[in-house]
Amino acid sequence: MVYREKIKLQSRDRAVSFHDVTEQVKEAVKRSGVKDGIAVVYSHHTTCSVITQECAFDMSMTGLETLQQDLVNVFEEWIPTCRYEGMYLHPGRKALDFAESVGEDNFGCHNTDAHLRSSVIGRNVT
Template structure:
């Protein structure tokens, strides 16, 4: 059985001033199909510490901010948890040493480090997603789309998304566990748990 690994990088342009949601579903699906992997996994990972990857339904409706409604709902929730960096010293980060480091690596100004909200949102949301490949297709469910989220909105920037496809180029056996029998996850009480307590009998005798 042949095992194969394919890696590709997607180059994206974020707009700044507001977090950017990139729908990369088409590109990731094309990479999977071109890889020749029939059964395995596809990892979609951000190259950046202020970005995330999300697998979610496309909500179709788009508002005046060029965001799908579901995306803007998510952004509203994240803003309640982690407010936009709107004024100096709102967060501890960045400190003076970090600002000095920014100048050392030729950042255009101290303002580019005022993206603490983006870092914290990325930590909460995660930087990658892994999907299953079945018979040469991504198994994301009926409505799943893959989004690359750039939470850093202090400036427009070029971003990179890494896609790693791993798996076999051959067919596999049946995927059905235990013949496809539905798993019963309801609580099952032991005989001891079901036994009546003495206090119940006393109440009945009153």
Template structure:
């Protein structure tokens, strides 16, 4: 069995949920891998991010978000509202805040407010960190017209450079 790995970077906008369509990069990785039959896994190591497979929605709002993304955001906001004040959620507790302020690099935790991202962690857990799809005869087995892969950064507290990993396995 052969394994091919590739990492891409995306930059979140930092003031709202960020969606990055990565379908082209995933398709290119499958071609570069030369794997004809197997699987492709698109994943993120970040606990406040997700990778999803969704239909491309041609319509966009004024921020540039596709309507399905806007609908997903509005639905999740009803279940998991944005964390804006201390005590809104149990997390972050005092030990986590102390850890963030003392033991973390300032780039990771620039200020206390950046720790108020509980809803981003919960959305990441709910939607998951990866998507796996079959590869048959060198082609990802998704809807070739409207099926797209999106990297989603749920954390709205600051812009960041994020990593998206693509792994192709098979023969």
């Protein structure tokens, strides 16, 4: 038996955000009626990551849990947030032309950092 349910989330524009979906996943498993099996949490979006993390209890000055803030800090060192055009090779002219042809603005295309971070972390947890 395969049971599928979608959880919709909205991130903040161009800012790293964290969403705890533990309760939604637990409720989905209950609704499924499955007693023995696995659950997969997966994001279709290429700039979104899925991780498991313990509660840090403490908060940073920015309002994130300290482990979340540590992750943001590490990524700023490894894969800095794209702050200007040309900081990364992507998006190139062809990618920008395609985005324009489907109604996306150029600013939205400069999210290479999010694509790279998602590639490193991954987009699913089982």
